[in-house]
Amino acid sequence: MAIPPKLLIQTAQLVWKTMWHTMMAQLAPSDNAGGFQRVESQFRDSLGSAKFPAAPNRYRLYIGLTCPWAHRTAITRVLKGLEGVIDMSTAIADVSVGGWRLENDPTGCGNMKELYQLAQPGYAGRCSVPVLWDCETNSIVNNESSEIIVMLNDQFNEYAQYPDRDLYPASVREEGDRLNDLIYNTVNNGVYRCGFARSQAAYDQAVNELFGTLDLLDERLGDRRYLLGEPITLADVRLFTTLIRFDLVYHGLFKCDRRRIRDYENLSGYLRDIYQLPGIAATAPLATIQQEYYSSLFPLNPGGIIPTGVDLQTFEQPHNRGDRPPIS
Numbered sequence: 001m002a003i004p005p006k007l008l009i010q011t012a013q014l015v016w017k018t019m020w021h022t023m024m025a026q027l028a029p030s031d032n033a034g035g036f037q038r039v040e041s042q043f044r045d046s047l048g049s050a051k052f053p054a055a056p057n058r059y060r061l062y063i064g065l066t067c068p069w070a071h072r073t074a075i076t077r078v079l080k081g082l083e084g085v086i087d088m089s090t091a092i093a094d095v096s097v098g099g100w101r102l103e104n105d106p107t108g109c110g111n112m113k114e115l116y117q118l119a120q121p122g123y124a125g126r127c128s129v130p131v132l133w134d135c136e137t138n139s140i141v142n143n144e145s146s147e148i149i150v151m152l153n154d155q156f157n158e159y160a161q162y163p164d165r166d167l168y169p170a171s172v173r174e175e176g177d178r179l180n181d182l183i184y185n186t187v188n189n190g191v192y193r194c195g196f197a198r199s200q201a202a203y204d205q206a207v208n209e210l211f212g213t214l215d216l217l218d219e220r221l222g223d224r225r226y227l228l229g230e231p232i233t234l235a236d237v238r239l240f241t242t243l244i245r246f247d248l249v250y251h252g253l254f255k256c257d258r259r260r261i262r263d264y265e266n267l268s269g270y271l272r273d274i275y276q277l278p279g280i281a282a283t284a285p286l287a288t289i290q291q292e293y294y295s296s297l298f299p300l301n302p303g304g305i306i307p308t309g310v311d312l313q314t315f316e317q318p319h320n321r322g323d324r325p326p327i328s
């Protein structure tokens with residue numbers, strides 16, 4: 001006998017909403033108003049200290065392909081030419097364990113949780129990527145992307161292929177830091193504040209702030225090639241990793257759907273420009289990123305269907321942002 005529709009719907013709503021809030025509380029802690037609260041990174045040591053001296057083939061980066069924060073570190077590693085001196089492992093977002101799985105890892109760890117335990121037995125915080133790992137002492141140097149990228153820029157110049165590429169130049173640091181703050185709150189973390197909102201009001205605020213900043217950035221990029229002019233800096237690396245995921249993932253999965261990046265004249269060319277720099281496309285396998293995001297964030301996409309609307313070839317099209325070498 002068929003279940004009456006009203007009973008079916010009411011029961012499903014009760015069960016699903018309870019499960020949804022329970023899962024979201026683990027995935028993305030929120031404040032009382034339903035706004036996403038990102039947890040502070042816990043490991044904040046520095047490369048170049050007595051404990052962690054810069055040395056070739058001693059450190060390894062752990063990243064995940066979906067993760068825009070980890071992606072910053074993979075790009076900085078390429079821009080500085082550090083592939084030969086800093087190893088990199090890619091963890092896989094695994095919905096069945098609710099975390100990052102490792103395959104054939106040199107430490108013997110099967111997932112990021114085990115890696116964090118190896119570094120600090122009893123650790124009870126979040127086991128996020130990226131991680132800058134010290135292979136010599138089996139410890140975590142740092143797990144905060146905004147700090148790791150500065151260390152990769154500054155501390156390995158002796159071993160880097162491109163030591164003269166300063167991605168964090170003192171001359172524009174203050175302006176860059178100010179811009180980074182705005183972009184972090186409203187764009188990098190802003191897309192997560194949209195996608196992980198647990199109330200309409202929290203979502204409305206996040207989405208308004210996100211598109212307010214994208215409008216501003218589009219205008220800013222009307223008269224300069226990169227955020228701080230030329231050459232490219234870490235501010236661009238930080239913005240790029242959100243923009244490259246935007247039309248593919250955040251527009252649909254995180255409900256950032258007021259506009260797409262391809263609708264912005266300057267932001268879209270800027271995005272293609274950076275994507276087409278030597279070595280960058282290889283750090284961003286777009287189909288895999290989209291597939292892994294839509295499959296791993298179960299509470300946001302329980303049916304597991306992956307959309308197909310974005311033509312990946314568009315990222316290869318001319319950017320018309322200038323012919324001069326982007327990096328001096």
Ligand SMILES: N[C@@H](CCC(=O)N[C@@H](CS)C(=O)NCC(=O)O)C(=O)O
Nearest residue numbers: 067069126127128129130143144145
């Ligand atoms: N503030 C950190 C954020 C890192 C982060 O949130 N990583 C996510 C993936 S996008 C993660 O690994 N989350 C797993 C968890 O929090 O349990 C950074 O910038 O490095």
